[in-house]
Amino acid sequence: MSSPRLRFAPSPTGYLHVGGARTALFNWLYARRHGGQFLLRVEDTDRARSTDESTRAIFEGLQWLGLDWDEPVVYQGANLARHRADAERMVASGHAYRCFCSAFELDARRKQAEVSEGAFKYDRRCDQLDRAEVARRVAAGEPSVVRFRVPEVQSTGWNDLVHGEISFPNKDIEDFVVLRSDGTPIYNMAVTSDDIAMRITLVMRGDDHISNTPKQIMLYRALGEELPQFAHLPMIHGTDGKKLSKRHGATAVADWQHEGILPQAMVNFLALLGWSPGGEFDEVMTMDELVAKFDADGLLKKASVFDTKKLEWMNGQHLARTSVEQLEPLVTTQLLREGTVTREVLQARGMQYRAALGALRGRSRTITDLASQVPVFLKYRIDPAAAAKVWPDAAGALAIIDLARDAMQAAPAWEPDAIEQALRRMAEQRGLGVGKVLGPVRMALTGSASSPGISIVLGVLGRDEALARLEAAHAYVAGSSA
RNA sequence: GGCGGUAUCGUCUAGAGGCCUAGGACACAGCCCUCUCAAGGCUGCGACACGGGUUCGAAUCCCGUUACCGCUACCA
Numbered sequence: 001m002s003s004p005r006l007r008f009a010p011s012p013t014g015y016l017h018v019g020g021a022r023t024a025l026f027n028w029l030y031a032r033r034h035g036g037q038f039l040l041r042v043e044d045t046d047r048a049r050s051t052d053e054s055t056r057a058i059f060e061g062l063q064w065l066g067l068d069w070d071e072p073v074v075y076q077g078a079n080l081a082r083h084r085a086d087a088e089r090m091v092a093s094g095h096a097y098r099c100f101c102s103a104f105e106l107d108a109r110r111k112q113a114e115v116s117e118g119a120f121k122y123d124r125r126c127d128q129l130d131r132a133e134v135a136r137r138v139a140a141g142e143p144s145v146v147r148f149r150v151p152e153v154q155s156t157g158w159n160d161l162v163h164g165e166i167s168f169p170n171k172d173i174e175d176f177v178v179l180r181s182d183g184t185p186i187y188n189m190a191v192t193s194d195d196i197a198m199r200i201t202l203v204m205r206g207d208d209h210i211s212n213t214p215k216q217i218m219l220y221r222a223l224g225e226e227l228p229q230f231a232h233l234p235m236i237h238g239t240d241g242k243k244l245s246k247r248h249g250a251t252a253v254a255d256w257q258h259e260g261i262l263p264q265a266m267v268n269f270l271a272l273l274g275w276s277p278g279g280e281f282d283e284v285m286t287m288d289e290l291v292a293k294f295d296a297d298g299l300l301k302k303a304s305v306f307d308t309k310k311l312e313w314m315n316g317q318h319l320a321r322t323s324v325e326q327l328e329p330l331v332t333t334q335l336l337r338e339g340t341v342t343r344e345v346l347q348a349r350g351m352q353y354r355a356a357l358g359a360l361r362g363r364s365r366t367i368t369d370l371a372s373q374v375p376v377f378l379k380y381r382i383d384p385a386a387a388a389k390v391w392p393d394a395a396g397a398l399a400i401i402d403l404a405r406d407a408m409q410a411a412p413a414w415e416p417d418a419i420e421q422a423l424r425r426m427a428e429q430r431g432l433g434v435g436k437v438l439g440p441v442r443m444a445l446t447g448s449a450s451s452p453g454i455s456i457v458l459g460v461l462g463r464d465e466a467l468a469r470l471e472a473a474h475a476y477v478a479g480s481s482a
Numbered sequence: 483g484g485c486g487g488u489a490u491c492g493u494c495u496a497g498a499g500g501c502c503u504a505g506g507a508c509a510c511a512g513c514c515c516u517c518u519c520a521a522g523g524c525u526g527c528g529a530c531a532c533g534g535g536u537u538c539g540a541a542u543c544c545c546g547u548u549a550c551c552g553c554u555a556c557c558a
Contacts, residue, residue: 011558103556119484145556172485180556187558211486211553276495283507307493310508363520438517450519
């Protein structure tokens with residue numbers, strides 16, 4: 001097991017779901033951690049539900065998360081001939097047989113069994129047919145499926161990387177269909193055939209596949225192939241403990257991208273859902289740290305709940321650690337999407353824009369949250385409601401605004417810290433609380449009642465802009481009191 | 483119904499028989515810091531599903547019960 005090969009095998013019937021993303025991530029992490037390969041297989045055999053749009057969405061989701069795959073994408077639908085050949089090979093070797101029972105007929109028998117005994121299991125009646133009859137009926141064009149003959153005795157089990165020993169009594173497994181009457185393969189057949197062809201050594205997937213596993217193991221054996229290892233990951237649930245669905249709000253990875261979540265935060269958060277490095281550790285980790293720590297023995301068995309509050313906190317942590325250079329394009333996209341700031345303004349005020357990002361990244365939880373705090377620095381607009389509160393009386397407000405302007409103009413150099421100190425001294429001299437001065441000044445500088453610290457704001461705005469805003473604030477107060 | 487899986491604070495988890503008076507993180511509450519809002523720091527609240535064993539000793543091992551989840555298709 002020197003170089004493990006793993007795969008993520010989504011069916012393109014929707015967007016990349018956080019559960020699927022987590023499965024992909026764990027496969028990817030395992031492959032990267034052990035110097036193996038991570039492959040992608042699109043299970044598009046369900047023609048009716050599969051769409052190109054969905055396939056694209058899955059690729060984009062994986063790319064956004066930074067989960068790159070090592071070989072060309074395998075499309076399951078392209079391997080139909082091999083699936084069929086593998087099934088026929090099992091018929092030839094006696095591991096499978098043709099069954100002429102119609103779906104309709106089977107359905108009726110199943111319903112009948114439900115009312116009388118309970119469990120329905122295919123009775124193998126077609127396995128009794130002699131070769132000549134089978135040949136005759138096939139030649140006559142009678143539709144038939146291929147069923148796998150489940151070995152009678154013993155049980156089928158494996159040592160799951162997550163759950164340990166799991167086994168199923170063979171008597172509980174019916175002779176399942178591997179090839180439909182139209183010659184297309186059933187899921188378990190296609191998966192097994194493809195995993196063999198792709199030389200997958202570790203099948204890591206959701207634990208909703210546990211009961212498929214014994215069937216696939218039987219297929220590996222019937223085909224004379226070596227078994228891969230299996231690891232069944234727990235599900236991710238919504239806050240109500242039920243399987244995550246649209247009802248729980250944002251469940252697609254792309255939804256979170258639009259909510260302003262950073263891919264590294266999403267990855268970090270997802271990694272900790274169903275896996276733990278064990279012992280005491282810092283939960284905020286980079287992709288490299290995750291790769292270094294990830295391993296199968298840290299995989300958990302219990303389903304976990306997707307806690308959006310923690311995701312947002314995690315995102316805030318990553319935001320604070322992300323460089324302005326990396327942040328800029330993301331915030332720009334958001335700003336332009338909202339239309340709150342134009343591209344021209346962003347370019348013209350690039351210096352201030354980047355300074356603002358540096359000041360804001362440590363105090364925001366999401367990109368959208370951060371972006372909402374940016375415009376204040378790039379264009380001046382006084383919030384009337386806030387102004388009414390912070391500047392209750394015009395005379396007092398004007399006095400402070402003018403004093404602040406004088407202090408700034410008198411300053412020998414544009415040193416935000418020194419200016420803030422000057423403002424504080426001013427407040428002291430006039431017997432005012434610091435807040436009584438800095439509050440109105442903030443209002444004048446930002447047009448808003450809340451912002452980062454005054455010296456930070458001064459630093460971002462720069463001398464000219466700061467003074468211009470004080471003038472504008474003066475005019476505003478004077479105008480509204482007149 | 484049958485089969486399989488799971489079970490530690492509201493949530494994510496640490497815990498591999500004594501280190502557990504069960505630790506950390508998110509959330510929540512309070513306090514501190516403070517020019518506002520955040521961020522940050524501190525404190526608090528808060529859990530071994532239940533019942534039997536095994537053992538000198540069990541969150542940890544075994545059995546049962548309960549709850550939840552999955553599968554039980556010519557879906558994937």
